Every structure is written in structure tokens, then in C-alpha cells.
Amino acid sequence: MGPSITDVPKSVLQDVIIKLPTKSIIMCKSVCKTWYSLISDPAFAKLHFAQAEAYPMVRPVDRRSVSRNLYLVEPEDSSGFDLKDHDCNRSRVHMNLSKYKLPVCHPEELLNYHRNGIVMPSHETERKVSMKITQIDDNNNEVDLGDGFAFMMQYDHNSYNLVNSCNGLLCLSYFFGNRPAAVCNPITGEFINLPHGPKHEKAMTLIGSGLGFSPRTNEYKVMRILKEQTPDTNKVAEIHTLGTGSWKSVGTARCSDSELSFPTCVKGMLYWFCDKWSGCSVISFDLDTEEFQSVPSLPFEDGYDVSMGDLGGSLCLCKVESFEINVWVMNDSGPQKLWMKKISIHTGFSRSWPRGVYIPMKYFENDGLLMFNSRLNAFFYHHPGNHSPFIYLKLREIKYSSSEAISHVPSFISLKDILVGKDVEILNINSRCAVLKLPGETEALSLVEENASF
Template sequence: MKRTRESIASSMKRTRESIASSTTRHRSKPAKELGSFADLSSLIITNILLQLPIKDVSICKCVCKTWNALISEPYFATLYSQHASLGFLLRTRNLRLVSRTLHLLEYQPKKFRRAFDIDVVNFNPKFKLPLRNANDTYQPTPYKPEDDKFGVVNSCNGLLCLSEPYTVNHLVVCNPIIGEFIRLPEAIGIANTRKPICAALGFQPKTNEYKVIRMWKRCDGWCYKSDVMVVEMHTLGTTTWRNVEVDPMFSFTRLGSPTCVNGALHWINYDDKNKTRSILCFNFESEKFQSFPSPPHPHHKRLSITMVELKGFLYICESTVNSCVVWLMKKYGIGESWTRVFCSDNFNGIPLCFGLCRPVKHFENGGGALLIQNSYSCDSFIYYEPETRVFKVYSVDGAVSPWFELFPHSPGLISLKDVVKGGNIEVQNVYSRCAKVRVPEENESLSKIRRI
């Protein structure tokens, strides 16, 4: 870490000297010395870059070799992931399309507020997902969603976990911003013996390792044994999966909203039999499932519940057709620290017929921001700031399908080459491997249009 900082400082010093000498040569007459960007210390420049959205940071890499080297450092990528605001990835939702194009919507308060004064704001930039069937990449045959489409499982530190839409096999981890992806080892001989439940990507800070968990229910003939769970864990950079023991007291059949916080994965556990919902937690250090306190408000079966991480805090969002409640866990693992930070029955008299609610700004001193996706038409969302009562509804236009999917994602620059740390795993790039491949929805130009 020390050597990295010294190399960055040395590079910035050379840049300052180069720019200073160039300025001296081209000065025609004495003038008052003015400070320049090159006069700033590497620490200040790093802090400035950390405040920029991902698109601007990518542009800064093209300014000079020194900035490119600074931004490409693993140390900078780690810092950026810690400072990045929660954004959202949108993609076309259609069973007949492969839907490999992701449109990034970063949370920028000023940009959102200025957008209220104009009619259309384009979603920019956009990125590609890899195709599932790599063998057909260069063949001029029509692409089939059932063969080539990936489902988005979850996001962690700027990395996405992808899987076959209806199973937890054919797993891939990618960074859509820089285009890198790796394919995880396939499970062998399980297609007819196990029923998939879920998978998720998480991060263990103590060992600086990324790990993927997948869960199955064991099948005995035509009957799935609800009390026999199979849990496997894979560490990125290795070539195998290993079994994890499961305490029989933990039973789960349907899990949602996988969220990694504090070195542990969390899911919303849907108990369809007893009509209850709770939080399931898997700790990477102990490699065990454990109970986790839920908000005091009862999880009614008609509630739509989502869970997200924001600035290291765990959030639970509950919504119905006419209400929205947001809970914040102020002290991790302490049930009494669950605090209701937002509650509303309507927005300016408009009923809440919007289902999936997620915070996009940390709630501090009563201030925060929400993004709420329409649960009916799935073609619009609400942006709302409780503190300022800024409230607008946007529809999404320009897609080849009237429906879209919305995924919480904090964009990052972490390279999978630094994650796997070895020569055993092939890190591929979607732009070099699939650059010539285009599917119908890649021609779309999404925009958010002010509706109200």
C-alpha cells in the first residue's frame, strides 16, 4: 500500500514538472504565476477523482498516462468502491430478447433536480453483459434468450453475479464498467438430483476475498426433501466448489434481495407455508448461517420487501399499493437499532401503486432519497427526497420492449485480474470477445421522461 502511494506521488510529481516546463517555454512575456491542476498534490487529485461519477472517471483516464496509471491502481479502485454512490442498472425485460445491454443511472442530486426542468434525459453510459453460450459468439445465427441470456443475481462492490435465469448454475462474475468477466466452475451431476434455490456474491474484508454461495434442495426421486439443504461456496480465483454444513434448524425454500454487509450475506427469507418473512444471514468468517434481527414492524404477506446496502448500512423497504416504509439498521446486528426513517401513505396525494422501493441516498438527519419502481407496468419509477419533498415520476422511453428491470448497483473499477490473483482462471473481456456481436436491443436509446 505504501509503495503504491509513493508510485502515485512520483508519477504526479513528474507530470507537474513536465507541465511547468511546457508552460515556461510557451510564455511570451512575464505574467503573474497562476496555479494549475498539476500543482495539486496526488492526494488532493485522488480525492477529487473519487467524487466524480464513473463516466467522468473513465474520461479522466484518457487525459494523460499519469492519470491513467493512478486510476488503474487497485488501491484507487478499492477507494472508489468505498465512495461510490448507489446507482441502478436498467435493462429491457422481455422473454423474447437476450437483454445483454445495461443502462447505468447514477445518483447525482443536482442532475436529478435539473432534469425536472427538461423533458428528456438520456441514460448514459451503457454496457454489455457476456453471452451465456460462448461457443456461438461468432456464428451468424439468431440468438435465443433461453440459450444466451443471463439473469442478474446481485451486486457487490461494483461486481455483478450472473446466472442462468432459472437455475443457480452457469454462474459468471463480471464488472460491466470495464467489461471483464470470469466463468465459475460448473456443478457436475446435479441436474436431476437437486432443486436450485438461490445464489449470491459476497465479500469477506478480513481476507480480501470474493465468494459465491449457491443453495440447492436435495431431490429423492420425484420428491424434494425440504429439510435436506445443500450449500456450496466458491472463492474467486480457485477452481472448485466446497460443501458448507447447514444447521438443520435453518430451513428455507425461497430467498430474495441478496445483500452483502459487514462480511456477511443477507436474504429476505419467504416462508410461504407459515406466511412469514424474516432475514437469513450467512457469515463468511464462521461459514455458518445465523439468525438475524428483523425490523419490529410485522412482515405482512401482501408487503413488497426489498433489502439494500448503502454506505455500509442495511436498509429494509416495505411497500404496498398505498404505503411505503423504510427501515435503517444504525448498529449492525443490533435489533433495537432498527429505525424507521421514512413512512408515507401517499406522495402529494398520489396513491403508491409502485412496488419495489429502494433508497439511493443515505438517510442522515432526516434527509434521504428514494427510487420506487412501478410494480404494474414496470415502465416507470418515482424519485423522491423526503427532506425537500422533491417528487417526480418518470417513464422510460426508447426501449424495444415496454418493460424493464431495475437492479441496485454501485459502479466500480475493481479488476477481476486483481481479484483472482493467479494464472488458473481466465479473465475475459466482453468488448474484445463479443465486440462484433449485436442483438436487437443494443440499438435502443433509453431516456427518462418527466411525467408529472
């Protein structure tokens, strides 16, 4: 017999597989036992993550269905995002949209419908589904939301909110109250449920949460910030280390009553953007010392059309101002942290240029910038050296009313290898509700380049 594929040296095989798109690596696990063993090895997962890049993770969102589909946007091959302008012709977009799933919030409820032969209503049906919807508030009390409210919110009840991404993990929260509820790895299909927080003497409202990583302790931590429902409001900060069974108080947060948005973890710091009528600011929490830290004043005054995220390992702010899209990054290499303008995109003197929030997804070595605008369900790629500096990539073949995107680093690292304790139950996204075909889940999603002239 001639040579077999199993005769390829492990080191060579590993170098080849590790460079493939994420979905292709998953498919390689089905080739043979040797490949399955190689890809399932924690050492392979660590090597893959060390060289993995952040790419957009898109989630279609519709209040009329349970939104559990995710699409990772990756290059089809090693050539990367082929978004170059060739002889003034339209570029060829070589991207692969691979589908993954989020866990559902109340799987037993959906399984009961399935067992009883009851089909969840689709977008076109208006048949009333009888269900009782309750939520656990921030004081751990069960609240009945009522039959009428249940009819309106029957889909939201089973969907998680997407809070943020950190090192291949997604933090999820309940739709009602936005309380952190679970952490999942969509690539491995694993997730864990978070414990309920401590009870409080006064009624509390959550204004911010997020997942981060402490490099010093090598631990993943979930933060939540709550305020008292009284005129003299105090902001209570609580933290949960993944793998433990409880939350602990870490003092009070210095922020306004406004909701905190765009939670972002960079270099062991967890940041939130705070927008209020009197101005805007960024607050930060050091996950190593578990203390709040000061952040330099922002380079602008109002918080309209602002987003925040991780751009190449640095905290960044993106703001639309007049006929420009400006991107600032925080420079922390010196004795003091400073905001520095990294990119300034001139959109032209056109009132038809689409407004809204532009969220930076990825900054390329060739100075290209990929952004996402949820209002248009579209990506914008900008490169100052191209003949046509803007490439407009529209999400197509989708009936959802809107979509959201987050910058995400795909990871094959198992949750069992990062949890502090061993007593937390690790669940599988695909083990129970995979048999269910929920409304809208079979619809395809594609990315199509369109004319960017506005």
C-alpha cells in the same frame, strides 16, 4: 513552448479526475499516456472506490432478445441528483445514463451466427432459428431442452440473470436453473466463469445464491443453497471463493422450500429474503466464519410487496402497506440486532397509487429516498421537505417489455487484484462479441420526469 496538460501535478490531476462521473473517467484514459497510466494504476482504483457512492444500475429485459445492456444512473456533475423543488416548479433532473455490457452466456453460438451471415431474429421477425439448447443441471448433467423449447427460449439461452451486486462486482446466473455462472465488473469489462459445483447423489434444485465479501479474509465468495427434490427436503449450502477452482459444503441452511430473493451483502453478512405462505423471514450467512446466523423476526407478517437491500451501509426492508411505503433498517450497533423504522411515506388515500415492489436505490444526506418500481419502469424520489414530495422519473425511449434495477457501486478495481489464485482465466466482455449488434442494443434509454399525481 507553454505549459502542457502533462505538467499538472499528479496529486492535483488525481483529485480532479476521481470526482468525475464513471464514464468520463473512462474517456479520460484516452487523453494521453499520462492519464491512461494514472487511471490504470491499482492505487487510483482503490482511492476511487473508497469514495465511490452507490447508484442505480438499470438493465432492460426482453424475452425476445439477448439482454446484455446495462445503464448506470449517475449525477452529471458534483451537484449530485438535483431533485429539489424550486418555487413549486418542476425540478430539473441532472442525471447521466452511461451504457455498459454484460457478457453473453454462449458467445461461440452467437459468433457462429455472425460468421455464417445469419442474423438473429429481431423483435419483428418470426423466422425460426435452428439450434440445440442444453443446460447443466445442479448435478452437472447435460440436459437437452428440446427443439420446441429451444425455439421459445432462443434468447433466454444466451442471457444471464442478474443475481446481486457487491463492491462493484455483479453475480450472474444461467437463465435455466438460475445456477451461479459468472462474476463480472461491468466498468472494467472483466469477467470470470465460475466452476461447476460438486455432484450430488439426489436430484437438487437451487433456491438461492449470491455474492458477498469477507472483510476478515479479504475474499469474495459466492453462495448457493439447494434443496433435495424429495418430500423430506434438506437445504444444502455450498460456497465458492473467487480464484479457487472448487466449491465446498458449509452445512445446511435453516430456511423453507421457498425461493430466496434479494441477496444482499452488508458488513460481511450475506442475507436473503424468504417468503412463504405461512409467513416471511430473513436468513443470513456470516462470510467470515462461514456459518448461518439468526436474524430478528420481521416487523410484519406477510411478504407481499416487499423488497430488501443495502441502504447506506445497513440492511433494509421496504414494504407497501395500505397507503404507506415503510422502510425498516437493521440496527446492529447494540448487543442485539433490532429492526427500526427509518422512513414512512404516506402515499395519500388514493387507490390509483401504483402498487408493486418498491426497491430502495439510494438514501441521500438530505433525507431524500430514491426507489425503483419495475412494474412501471420508473424511479420515485421522495423528500418530505419538498412542496411536491414525489418526483416520478420514467424510463423512456425503450421498447423492452420491462426493466430491472440494482444499487451498484462502480469500481475500477481489476478482478486480477481480488482473486485468491492466479490460475483463473479473466475474460473481457468487449473482446469477442463486441462486433455483434444484437436486436434492441442500439435503442437509446432516457430518464424523463413526469407528473407524479395518481
